Amino acid sequence: MRVVIAEDSALLREGLARILAEGEFEVLAQTTNAEELKDAVRRKRPDVAVVDVRMPPTHTDEGARAAREIRETQPEVGILLLSQIVEAAHALALFSEHPEGFGYLLKDRVLEIDDFLEAVRRVGRGGTAIDPQVIAQLLGRPREDDPLAELTPREREVLGLMAEGLSNKGICSRLFLSPKTVETHVNSIFLKLRLMPAPDDHRRVLAVLAFLRS
Amino acid sequence: MEARYIRLLVVLGGLALGVVAYQVQIDNLGPYTTGLRAAASVAAAWSFLAAGIAALSYRPGNRLGPLMVATGFALLARQLRYSTDELWFTVFFALSEVGYALVAHSALAYPSGRVTDPAERLFLKVTYATVLAFPIAILLFHDGQQRLRYFDPFPRESLISIAEAPGFVSFLQDAYAVIAYGVLAAAFIALVARKLWHSTPRARAILAPLLLGAVVAALWAVYNSVVAFSSRPPDFVTENVFWWQILALIALPFALLVGLLRSRLAYVGIGDLLLRLESVSPSGIRDELATALRDPTLEVFFWLPEQDAFVDVHGLPVQLPEEGPTRAVTMLEHEGEPLAAVVHDPILRDEPDLIDVAAAAARLALENARLQAEVQAQLTKVKESRARIVAAGDEQRRRIERDLHDGAQQRLVALALELKSAQRKHGGTGDPEIERLLGDAAEEVHIAVEELRDLAGGIHPGILTQGGLSVALDALAARASVPVTVDARLERVSPAIEATAYFVASEALTNVSKHASASSASIAATLENGLLVIEVADNGVGGASADGGSGLRGLADRVEAQGGRLRIISPAGEGTRVVGEIPCAS
Numbered sequence: 187m188r189v190v191i192a193e194d195s196a197l198l199r200e201g202l203a204r205i206l207a208e209g210e211f212e213v214l215a216q217t218t219n220a221e222e223l224k225d226a227v228r229r230k231r232p233d234v235a236v237v238d239v240r241m242p243p244t245h246t247d248e249g250a251r252a253a254r255e256i257r258e259t260q261p262e263v264g265i266l267l268l269s270q271i272v273e274a275a276h277a278l279a280l281f282s283e284h285p286e287g288f289g290y291l292l293k294d295r296v297l298e299i300d301d302f303l304e305a306v307r308r309v310g311r312g313g314t315a316i317d318p319q320v321i322a323q324l325l326g327r328p329r330e331d332d333p334l335a336e337l338t339p340r341e342r343e344v345l346g347l348m349a350e351g352l353s354n355k356g357i358c359s360r361l362f363l364s365p366k367t368v369e370t371h372v373n374s375i376f377l378k379l380r381l382m383p384a385p386d387d388h389r390r391v392l393a394v395l396a397f398l399r400s
Numbered sequence: 401m402e403a404r405y406i407r408l409l410v411v412l413g414g415l416a417l418g419v420v421a422y423q424v425q426i427d428n429l430g431p432y433t434t435g436l437r438a439a440a441s442v443a444a445a446w447s448f449l450a451a452g453i454a455a456l457s458y459r460p461g462n463r464l465g466p467l468m469v470a471t472g473f474a475l476l477a478r479q480l481r482y483s484t485d486e487l488w489f490t491v492f493f494a495l496s497e498v499g500y501a502l503v504a505h506s507a508l509a510y511p512s513g514r515v516t517d518p519a520e521r522l523f524l525k526v527t528y529a530t531v532l533a534f535p536i537a538i539l540l541f542h543d544g545q546q547r548l549r550y551f552d553p554f555p556r557e558s559l560i561s562i563a564e565a566p567g568f569v570s571f572l573q574d575a576y577a578v579i580a581y582g583v584l585a586a587a588f589i590a591l592v593a594r595k596l597w598h599s600t601p602r603a604r605a606i607l608a609p610l611l612l613g614a615v616v617a618a619l620w621a622v623y624n625s626v627v628a629f630s631s632r633p634p635d636f637v638t639e640n641v642f643w644w645q646i647l648a649l650i651a652l653p654f655a656l657l658v659g660l661l662r663s664r665l666a667y668v669g670i671g672d673l674l675l676r677l678e679s680v681s682p683s684g685i686r687d688e689l690a691t692a693l694r695d696p697t698l699e700v701f702f703w704l705p706e707q708d709a710f711v712d713v714h715g716l717p718v719q720l721p722e723e724g725p726t727r728a729v730t731m732l733e734h735e736g737e738p739l740a741a742v743v744h745d746p747i748l749r750d751e752p753d754l755i756d757v758a759a760a761a762a763r764l765a766l767e768n769a770r771l772q773a774e775v776q777a778q779l780t781k782v783k784e785s786r787a788r789i790v791a792a793g794d795e796q797r798r799r800i801e802r803d804l805h806d807g808a809q810q811r812l813v814a815l816a817l818e819l820k821s822a823q824r825k826h827g828g829t830g831d832p833e834i835e836r837l838l839g840d841a842a843e844e845v846h847i848a849v850e851e852l853r854d855l856a857g858g859i860h861p862g863i864l865t866q867g868g869l870s871v872a873l874d875a876l877a878a879r880a881s882v883p884v885t886v887d888a889r890l891e892r893v894s895p896a897i898e899a900t901a902y903f904v905a906s907e908a909l910t911n912v913s914k915h916a917s918a919s920s921a922s923i924a925a926t927l928e929n930g931l932l933v934i935e936v937a938d939n940g941v942g943g944a945s946a947d948g949g950s951g952l953r954g955l956a957d958r959v960e961a962q963g964g965r966l967r968i969i970s971p972a973g974e975g976t977r978v979v980g981e982i983p984c985a986s
Contacts, residue, residue, distance in 0.1 A: 194806070195806070195810035195811070195814065197810065197811055197814035197815075198810050198811075198813055198814040198817070200814075201814050201817040201818060201821070202817075204821060205817065205821060208821075239866050240805065240806065240865075240866055245802055245805075245806055245865075246865050246866055247865075247866045247867065247868070250866065269866065270805050270809055270810075270853060270856075270862065271853060271857065271862045271863055271866070273863045273867065273871065273872075273874075273875035273878070274874075274875070274878055275863075275867065275871045275872075275873075275874030275875040275877075275878060276863060276866070276867040276871045276874075276875065278874075279867065279870070279871050279874070293809075293810075293813050294813060294816075294846055294849055294850070296813070296817055297813070297816050297817060297820050297842060297846055299820055299821070299824065323878055323879075327878060330883075
């Protein structure tokens with residue numbers, strides 16, 4: 187899988203490049219600001235771009251804005267945004283209605299190297315990777331006659347992982363559960379939340395996120 | 401000698417000279433005049449004397465009084481030239497026309513008693529030279545036989561005749577008629593017209609009596625030129641025009657006197673000013689001075705020594721206008737220090753005492769107003785410095801957050817990542833103790849990253865920096881203890897304004913959870929016409945105010961420092977609305 191990195195801190199950029207290379211990604215370019223990033227993505231057409239939200243010159247939201255432009259001009263390129271802080275509101279504002287090929291993770295998540303590489307891969311394949319902290323915020327939102335209250339703690343856990351973008355297989359390995367058990371939990375969740383069962387992972391994420399943000 | 405003795409002397413001398421002048425005409429002109437005509441010429445002179453004496457007693461400092469007195473005497477002395485006595489004839493013929501020059505001088509010197517305009521001064525010089533030179537020249541060449549213009553058939557002897565040249569004398573008389581009744585009279589009328597045309601409305605009202613002067617000059621010129629150049633003047637002219645010009649001449653000094661006393665009325669206005677200023681507010685002083693000095697265009701500015709500048713009543717610096725035909729500036733001082741500048745109609749310069757008296761009356765009030773303007777100016781400075789202090793504080797916090805975010809945090813994450821990579825590479829091949837140590841170290845660093853993140857977030861909300869106000873408000877609402885709806889779709893504005901609006905919402909929500917006992921709340925933010933309005937409303941118990949121990953007072957300070965205002969609408973039992981209005985320079 188081919189990847190472009192945009193990160194202004196040299197140390198972190200090198201570290202990212204190394205673990206991605208070791209994870210058998212082909213690092214096409216390491217860029218340090220939004221303009222370089224857009225240029226590299228246009229020329230090299232990566233599967234995924236790993237982008238720091240804050241970059242020079244203003245250190246506010248250059249990365250996020252570049253990501254929005256890339257998603258408009260080259261929707262086939264997956265974008266994984268890394269941020270020192272994550273907020274559900276920000277995530278929702280960034281992916282709006284389209285979580286496909288989009289990721290939004292706290293920077294520290296790179297320290298869980300395997301999970302991180304898996305997230306990059308997912309986004310590169312057109313999947314979703316939303317930070318657990320964002321999902322926790324969405325799950326914790328006060329609701330009137332909350333259907334989430336009917337879920338068992340285990341089901342809540344599975345719902346959270348689904349919302350992060352994990353597939354059944356991913357959930358299995360994360361929770362050390364059998365595929366059959368996970369499937370049972372998933373069906374039970376969809377029933378309790380009165381959601382239509384989704385035919386694939388992609389539409390499942392859409393349905394779950396749509397439910398959580400409503 | 402005391403002024404009233406001088407006036408008495410003038411009255412007695414004028415009366416005596418008037419009687420003599422009347423008698424000289426009756427005795428010498430015989431059938432060429434009538435008692436009434438002789439009396440009329442004396443009356444015109446007396447009217448100048450009377451007006452002059454009145455002016456002397458009411459406006460002792462004004463030179464118009466002495467001028468009019470001199471004019472009266474000159475007009476009386478003029479009649480003595482009809483005497484058959486050689487000495488009287490010679491002396492008073494030589495001076496005969498000075499009276500008319502003095503009439504013009506009085507008119508042009510009105511109302512100040514001084515003639516300052518260069519054109520007017522030139523005119524008077526030429527006029528005085530003309531009215532003296534021609535009669536003297538005529539006397540020098542008079543043969544004692546020739547019938548002089550305006551004189552009865554009886555010859556007069558000139559004591560200073562040096563040659564007998566009747567032809568030349570005729571020429572001189574014609575030339576004088578053309579110059580005096582034609583050129584000089586026309587020039588005088590033109591000067592009056594010019595003066596009125598260029599003056600301000602107030603000046604025009606004061607200068608109105610000059611119109612009568614122009615009428616006098618016109619009638620005088622018409623009458624004299626007709627009499628000078630026709631061998632037998634028509635009765636219409638000798639009867640009507642003569643009387644009209646003499647009546648106008650009689651009226652002129654009184655018109656000047658009334659005008660002079662009217663401006664004296666302004667002093668009465670200053671008496672009122674003194675009383676009213678006791679209760680007037682600083683901003684009202686201008687109006688009171690304008691009324692007292694009858695100059696609606698008048699402006700007052702105050703001197704601030706520490707700013708080295710003049711300011712208006714609000715303490716804002718102003719540039720004094722240039723002195724010019726429509727604006728004059730008078731500086732007022734107090735104990736050697738500049739106090740204020742009065743910008744006014746230049747006509748007030750004609751009565752310099754007037755402004756001084758008004759300024760003296762207004763001194764205390766002006767000093768007060770100056771102090772108030774000074775306080776206003778200081779307040780403006782304090783407000784500006786408060787805004788700068790708040791802005792500088794915010795900027796510092798943003799800088800620290802950014803430095804932590806882009807410096808220490810990034811490095812620590814990178815370091816933790818190195819440790820993790822090392823741990824992985826080491827995995828299974830080496831000493832399990834080293835692998836465990838590497839893992840622990842990475843975990844410690846990760847904890848440090850999280851602590852640093854909390855610290856940075858406490859200093860300045862990073863989400864505000866990278867997501868903008870709308871996103872930051874959503875995030876704020878998501879963490880609130882009660883359900884909060886957010887209606888905010890804003891473009892990014894300046895960081896300082898975003899921060900202020902964010903802190904309004906954040907502090908208001910803190911109050912909602914601490915004090916309001918509300919079950920829900922809402923945040924709305926709009927940006928219209930350069931005004932950002934942020935409103936936080938709840939359905940709680942109300943009764944909040946900025947006075948208590950709540951953070952609302954500090955919040956109001958922040959908003960006001962940005963030039964905005966904070967309103968707290970919180971009737972007991974009806975919920976609370978906190979509305980911040982912050983102007984954004986776009």
